[in-house]
Amino acid sequence: MSSKVSRRQFLSYTLMGTGGFMASAMLMPMVRFAIDPVLQPSADGELIPTSQKADALTEEPVKVDFVIKDRKDAWYVSDVADSAWVYKQGDEIIALHPTCKHLGCTVNWEGDDKNPNRFFCPCHDGLYEKNGQNVAGTPPLGPLDQYEVEVVDGFVYLGKVVENQLV
Numbered sequence: 805m806s807s808k809v810s811r812r813q814f815l816s817y818t819l820m821g822t823g824g825f826m827a828s829a830m831l832m833p834m835v836r837f838a839i840d841p842v843l844q845p846s847a848d849g850e851l852i853p854t855s856q857k858a859d860a861l862t863e864e865p866v867k868v869d870f871v872i873k874d875r876k877d878a879w880y881v882s883d884v885a886d887s888a889w890v891y892k893q894g895d896e897i898i899a900l901h902p903t904c905k906h907l908g909c910t911v912n913w914e915g916d917d918k919n920p921n922r923f924f925c926p927c928h929d930g931l932y933e934k935n936g937q938n939v940a941g942t943p944p945l946g947p948l949d950q951y952e953v954e955v956v957d958g959f960v961y962l963g964k965v966v967e968n969q970l971v
């Protein structure tokens with residue numbers, strides 16, 4: 805049996821090689837673009853500054869608004885406004901995430917006259933205790949999440965959102 809490559813085979817190998825090279829040259833940037841968010845370093849653990857002075861906090865939760873600069877959501881980078889309910893418990897500063905665990909509305913402190921000292925969700929009358937514990941018999945099935953908190957130069961800085969550590 806001859807090991808010679810026929811002219812037809814040579815042409816077909818050459819075309820396949822060239823075609824494969826050209827296809828990979830076109831596909832690589834597309835693949836890189838598609839998986840780009842996965843390749844970016846995570847911003848988790850970054851502290852977000854707020855205008856809330858730690859000394860001014862009391863045991864009464866206050867709403868602290870802040871902006872997360874350059875938040876990357878897949879391919880989009882934008883500034884995102886968010887908030888936290890922040891109060892003091894002894895020496896500790898507690899910051900609760902305001903998003904209801906039922907369907908994601910925003911909870912308010914004492915948002916309902918009939919339920920003082922509780923967080924109220926106006927969407928479906930959800931209730932939470934001050935520590936974020938959901939009140940049984942109302943729609944939310946889990947406690948409010950918490951932010952990690954640090955005080956930097958007298959101001960409250962918020963970190964990652966974590967599961968509620970108080971309940």
Ligand code: FES
Pocket residue numbers: 904905906907908909925926927928929930943944
């Ligand atoms: S979204 Fe809050 S109770 Fe339904």
